[in-house]
Amino acid sequence: MKKIMMYTLxxxxxxxxxxxxxxxxxxxxxxxDYDKASKExxxxxxxxxxxxxxxxxxxxxxxxxxxxxxxxPQKYMKLLES
Amino acid sequence: MDAEKRKQKLRExxxxxxxPLGYKFSPDEEIVDFLLEQEVMLEKEHGHPxxxxxxxxxxxxxxxxIVCPCIPFHRAHFDAMKRxxxxxxxxxxxxxxxxxVQISRSEFEQMQKEGKV
Numbered sequence: 238m239k240k241i242m243m244y245t246l247x248x249x250x251x252x253x254x255x256x257x258x259x260x261x262x263x264x265x266x267x268x269x270d271y272d273k274a275s276k277e278x279x280x281x282x283x284x285x286x287x288x289x290x291x292x293x294x295x296x297x298x299x300x301x302x303x304x305x306x307x308x309x310p311q312k313y314m315k316l317l318e319s
Numbered sequence: 320m321d322a323e324k325r326k327q328k329l330r331e332x333x334x335x336x337x338x339p340l341g342y343k344f345s346p347d348e349e350i351v352d353f354l355l356e357q358e359v360m361l362e363k364e365h366g367h368p369x370x371x372x373x374x375x376x377x378x379x380x381x382x383x384x385i386v387c388p389c390i391p392f393h394r395a396h397f398d399a400m401k402r403x404x405x406x407x408x409x410x411x412x413x414x415x416x417x418x419x420v421q422i423s424r425s426e427f428e429q430m431q432k433e434g435k436v
Contacts, residue, residue, distance in 0.1 A: 246371065246372060246373075246374065248357040248360070248361065248371035248372070249357075249371050249372040249405070250350055250353050250354065250371075250372075250405075250406075251372060251405070251406070251421065252372070271374045272374065272375075279374070282374075283374070283376060289425060290424065290425035290428070291423055291424050291425055292373070292424045293373055293374035293375075293376060294372065294373050294374075294404055294423065294424065295372055295373070295374065305423075306421070306423035306424075306425075306426075307420065307421025307422070307423055308421060309420055309421065
């Protein structure tokens with residue numbers, strides 16, 4: 238199974254929906270709430286976002302080697318099945 | 320001012336800003352209420368009603384671009400999605416906000432290169 242990592246915000250409803258998407262399917266994932274993270278962690282997350290040409294927008298979902306920015310169940314599903 | 324009153328005040332202020340830009344509040348009242356509540360909290364903590372779905376960087380110039388309503392700073396990108404990033408606002412002609420998907424900045428830039436937007 239592909240490893241899933243999510244960068245999220247505790248204030249973002251789409252981040253909650255993304256977490257729910259994986260939880261409801263019993264798909265394990267890890268996440269870090271950017272706004273609750275340490276300054277060092279925040280800096281690392283910003284670097285990851287920038288490296289992918291993205292702004293600091295959430296949810297930032299890493300499925301295996303692929304990245305989906307935003308709540309997009311169709312894309313999550315497609316990447317999980319590929 | 321208590322949170323409920325501030326939420327209502329922000330709603331009135333934001334309405335006046337987004338209307339001439341061609342946007343309205345999302346028809347999903349639950350999301351609107353939740354997002355405004357988060358913005359009141361962010362304003363209390365950080366001084367401005369920042370977007371609840373974009374991260375603060377500590378760089379004032381960048382952070383001011385995500386103060387709600389941040390549509391003017393991301394106009395072309397949001398117009399392509401017919402919504403703002405957090406979904407508080409949608410284009411006036413949108414009836415079903417769940418018919419819209421978030422398009423990331425890099426995807427949007429790719430669409431621009433391909434002349435799709």
